[in-house]
Structure formats: structure tokens, C-alpha cells
Amino acid sequence: MDILKAAVPNSLRKVIGNSTLDTLPDTCSSLHNFFLKFQPFCEIVTQLSDSSYGLCGKNKDDALKYKHLGNQCFVEADYVKALDYYTQALRKAPNDGAIENNLFATLYANRATVLYKMSLFIECLRDCNRALQICPSYAKAWYRRGKANVSLGNYKDAICDLNVAKIVETATGGKRQIESELKIILDQSKSTNTVEEPQHKENNLNTVGEVPHIKLQSISMPDKGRGMVSSCDVSPGSLVHAEEPYATIILKQCRETHCHYCLNDLPADRVPCISCSIPWYCSRQCQIRASGEMYLISAEASYILKNLPGVLGEYAAEVVECSYRELKVDDVTEHQHECNGVHWPAVLPPEIVLAGRILAKFFSKSSSDGITSFVENLELSHCYEHMPFESKLDSHIYAIVLLYCLKFSNEFKFSYERMSSINGISISQVVIVISQIKVNCMTVVRLKSVDTLGLSDQSGGFPIYSSAHLTNKVEQVRVGKAIYKAGSLFNHSCKPNVHAYFLSRTLYLRTTNVIAAGCQLELSYGPQVGLWDCKDRRNFLKDEYAFHCQCTGCSEVNLSDIVLNAFHCVDPNCSGAVLESRVLECEKQKIEHFLISDKVA
Numbered sequence: 001m002d003i004l005k006a007a008v009p010n011s012l013r014k015v016i017g018n019s020t021l022d023t024l025p026d027t028c029s030s031l032h033n034f035f036l037k038f039q040p041f042c043e044i045v046t047q048l049s050d051s052s053y054g055l056c057g058k059n060k061d062d063a064l065k066y067k068h069l070g071n072q073c074f075v076e077a078d079y080v081k082a083l084d085y086y087t088q089a090l091r092k093a094p095n096d097g098a099i100e101n102n103l104f105a106t107l108y109a110n111r112a113t114v115l116y117k118m119s120l121f122i123e124c125l126r127d128c129n130r131a132l133q134i135c136p137s138y139a140k141a142w143y144r145r146g147k148a149n150v151s152l153g154n155y156k157d158a159i160c161d162l163n164v165a166k167i168v169e170t171a172t173g174g175k176r177q178i179e180s181e182l183k184i185i186l187d188q189s190k191s192t193n194t195v196e197e198p199q200h201k202e203n204n205l206n207t208v209g210e211v212p213h214i215k216l217q218s219i220s221m222p223d224k225g226r227g228m229v230s231s232c233d234v235s236p237g238s239l240v241h242a243e244e245p246y247a248t249i250i251l252k253q254c255r256e257t258h259c260h261y262c263l264n265d266l267p268a269d270r271v272p273c274i275s276c277s278i279p280w281y282c283s284r285q286c287q288i289r290a291s292g293e294m295y296l297i298s299a300e301a302s303y304i305l306k307n308l309p310g311v312l313g314e315y316a317a318e319v320v321e322c323s324y325r326e327l328k329v330d331d332v333t334e335h336q337h338e339c340n341g342v343h344w345p346a347v348l349p350p351e352i353v354l355a356g357r358i359l360a361k362f363f364s365k366s367s368s369d370g371i372t373s374f375v376e377n378l379e380l381s382h383c384y385e386h387m388p389f390e391s392k393l394d395s396h397i398y399a400i401v402l403l404y405c406l407k408f409s410n411e412f413k414f415s416y417e418r419m420s421s422i423n424g425i426s427i428s429q430v431v432i433v434i435s436q437i438k439v440n441c442m443t444v445v446r447l448k449s450v451d452t453l454g455l456s457d458q459s460g461g462f463p464i465y466s467s468a469h470l471t472n473k474v475e476q477v478r479v480g481k482a483i484y485k486a487g488s489l490f491n492h493s494c495k496p497n498v499h500a501y502f503l504s505r506t507l508y509l510r511t512t513n514v515i516a517a518g519c520q521l522e523l524s525y526g527p528q529v530g531l532w533d534c535k536d537r538r539n540f541l542k543d544e545y546a547f548h549c550q551c552t553g554c555s556e557v558n559l560s561d562i563v564l565n566a567f568h569c570v571d572p573n574c575s576g577a578v579l580e581s582r583v584l585e586c587e588k589q590k591i592e593h594f595l596i597s598d599k600v601a
């Protein structure tokens, strides 16, 4: 992008830097025309959108290399490394579709064996399920599943697993080994009285859904635009809002540690995307929700399942089908349109990839609307006119690059005809979306434990620290960015009365104080009275969200704002405080206002 930016002539930069909403289509068109004649632009867009240039595609040779390394480590009993290699192999393995010798299925089964050796039985069970969903006649996966179920005390399931394994196993020696295992398990199960939980299913993403019962209204305010108020008195701790995101994106630094869909920590049995090697998911549910279902049970698989005797057939079908059909999946899922092994989703900044997701989602939902109604229908405020000079240029460049990447890199489900050709109007709409994202995007955070040595638990869900290293400190990690359409109507206050938190992707807002009917509900976009001084808060809000804060925290005197940067008077007999001149400047108006109102009182 630096090459593109550096190439823009000064005269054009100036016009773009001074552009307004009225002139935006013209400035977009001028920059577009300039790039069309600039040879490196073509090369850059081709490299970003052509999968033959990308490092994000699947590669069978790489997958086999990692599989081989995994096998070596397994033989050497280095299970941590074996787990890593098999996982890397899964990331690179193409889904070749063949039910027999399917590399995906083999890798899942191999990883299941490693997980079993590491005593991660639930994870082992899930990997066996994944292998069986691709290849239902995979005796090794049924066998390993049975062993994991025994370790979990699920004898009934284990007996079923081994019975299926015995039927689908073709080698006589293998059948004999399974039979002897079966006898042992049957004896064990008779001497144990355990209540068994069915273990077919993966993690369930649905959070325990507390529903807000308080009615909120959006009203217009002269100094802050629209804002949210409650129509009744609200007590502290009340849930006032819960919402699923319109679109989300994981932050670059969390790509290897958190699920790209639900943004939770990745477990040891993480699941890769089936078509490219960028995202990781915590489960198949998240993978399907992000990219759509990409492998279906084949006719051959159904035949195998149907030919298992009676109850065993039903049992195997339940394991293999795993009820993914019940999942609610969007028509154009978040990652689907990016998922061709192309480079741009990995390379462009997260907010720009998020803009692409919003665009895809919008067009998948509004079949008749053209791009000109895109911004209008999103109903989000934006800050284009207040954006700094450089940001205006950046957003012009990114909007053009994004549109070309989307256009060239896939057989996208939504029709690009509706976006018409790439021109000043369509580019200007994307520029505005980028500025909407800047103002309305929420940062999704997770709490992370940090141990006494300052090491964070980023192990991917399996314990690598002993109890002696148990944590004593918790910090917030920024994992993703998300647009919540209704949530973005809550304004900022440096003295907030609402607290925002996230469970998976869901935003929850809870009151922290008593809020009288008709009062504004406001959350903090970051800075708060007593934690940052007024000057820093205002600068942050200006830089990040392009507005001058009008909250009570910034217009009334707060003792904590004053003492935050105050020094004790050098005269030991004086108990007064000395303020730094920059802080004093910021507080002056508030203090004058305070003294006047004090006199009046």
C-alpha cells in the first residue's frame, strides 16, 4: 500500500485531503483514474486477488510434509510437537473429496491418537467425529473413539464404537484386536455404575441467554446525535441490551490463538478452514457458520451407515451427522467470499476486511438494492468530514483496492453487476463505510490470566503450567472488532452508567448505576474519569472516533481529573496542589464554570 500512497501526486492528495461528502465521488473517481494508468496498481491487485500468488491456499505437499513430521514425533513420543505438526498439516490439507484415503480424515484420526496420549479425551473424541464425518467407514477412528469413551467412563458408547469398528475393519488381525478390547470393556462396564452423557456433539456456541426486559428508545440530541434512553427507571446491574454482531473480524495478533468466528480461545483440537489456510476455528460449528458447510455426507457414506445392523446404524448416523443441519447459517457467511486461498484477507488491515464482510452481507440480504443505497441502509453515523487529511487518502486507496479484490478474487454469491462497475460512486460508498467502521466499531475483548512470571496462558486450551503457576493477575486482550447496529447507538461518556462485555460474539450491556427514566445510557469507548486525565481522554476520542467529547465527565469539574496530574506544593507548609500548565488549560473552563455556578448557588 505504501507504493500506491507514495505515487499519488501532491495536487491530488491535497484535493482528497480537503474533500467533503459532496466532492467525495469526484475525488474517488480521480484517484481511481490515476491508479488505472499506474502499472504497479494492476500488479498489486493481481497479487492480492489471484490465488496462484497467495500463500494462503491449500497445498498437499506441505500437508504431507507436516504429516510425516507429526508421525516422526509421535514415534518419538513427543506428543506436543506431533500435535502441532498434525494441526499444521490439517491447515494445509486440501479437501480432495475422496472418501477413502482422505487426507483430512487421516490427519484428524492421527491427531485424535495424539490427543488420547495427552489424556485430552474430549478433544480426541471430537477429532474422531470429524474423521468419521468425512469417512464413516474409518475403523481406526471408530476404534480410537471407543478408547476415548472408555477413558471418559462412557462404556455404552465405547461398546457401540468398537462394535462399529469391528464391522468396518477389513483386516482379520484388526478385527481380532477389537474383539479382545471389546471383551475387556464389557467386563469393565459391568463392574462400574456410571451415568453416561452422550458425547457426539461439539462445543455449543449458544450462550446462556439472559434476555433484556427494559425498553430503550433512540432519541436525537443536539450535541451527540442519536443516543439511547430508557423509558423507565433502571436499577444497577440490569441487563439493558444484548445483540449479535452485524459483522466481526479477528485482530491480526489473535489469529493463531483465538477462534476466527466466536473469538474464544482455540482448543488443542482447533479446526482449520476447509478451503484456505488462514482461519482457525474452535469447532466445526464455528467453521460452518463462518464459511458454510463444505463437505456433505456422500452416498457411499450413507450406504455404509444404512448397512450397519439396527441400533448400531442409528448410533453411527448420529455420530456422523452430528446435527449440523440444525445450525442457523447465513446465506453469505462471513468468510465464504474471502475463502479462495487469496492473499488480501490476510494482508489488508482488519477494518478493511470487515468493510468487505459488511458489503458482502448487505448485498446477500438486499437483492434489489444497488450500492448507492448501501450506506443509507446501514443506518450508521460516520465521521468522514472530520477525518484527518491522511486518513481520507488511506480510505480512498483502501476502498479502491478492496473493491478490486472482491471483484477479482471469487465467484462471489452476490452479484457484482448490482455494484455496477467500479467508479467514483461505488468507491465513495466504500470510503464512507470505512469511516462508519471507524466510528461505530466495538473492540471485542477477552479477559486473560497472566501468571506471576508474566507468562500468559496462550497454550490453546490445554494445560501446560502446573498449579504452582496459577494466575494472580487478569488483563484484557483485544481479540476482534465488531459492528453492532443497535449497540452503536449508545454514546460515549467518560463517566459511563453502562458497562459493555462480550460472551463469544454477543454484546451485553449492563447498567452500573441507578438510571432514571429518560436519562441517557452511555458507555465508555475507552477513557474514563479518574483513569486518564481530561486532556488525554479528549485527544484519544478525537483521534480514534473523530469527535469532541461533550459528556458530563468532560464538562464538569472532577477532583480525580485534577489530582491525577497534580504535584504537591514545594512549600512544606502549604497543602495546595500545583497543576501542569497543559492540564490547567484543559481544566480552566470547567473550573471557571464551576466557580460561577458556585457563586450563583
Ligand SMILES: C[S@@+](CC[C@H](N)C(=O)[O-])C[C@H]1O[C@@H](n2cnc3c(N)ncnc32)[C@H](O)[C@@H]1O
Pocket (backbone or CB within 6 Å): 223, 224, 225, 226, 227, 380, 381, 383, 439, 440, 488, 489, 490, 491, 492, 493, 545, 546, 547, 548, 549, 550, 551
Ligand atoms: C457509535 S456512534 C454513537 C451514536 C451516534 N450518536 C449516532 O447518531 O449514530 C459515535 C458517535 O456519536 C457521537 N458521540 C458519542 N458520544 C459522544 C460524546 N460524549 N460527545 C460528543 N459526541 C458523541 C460522535 O459523533 C461519535 O462519532
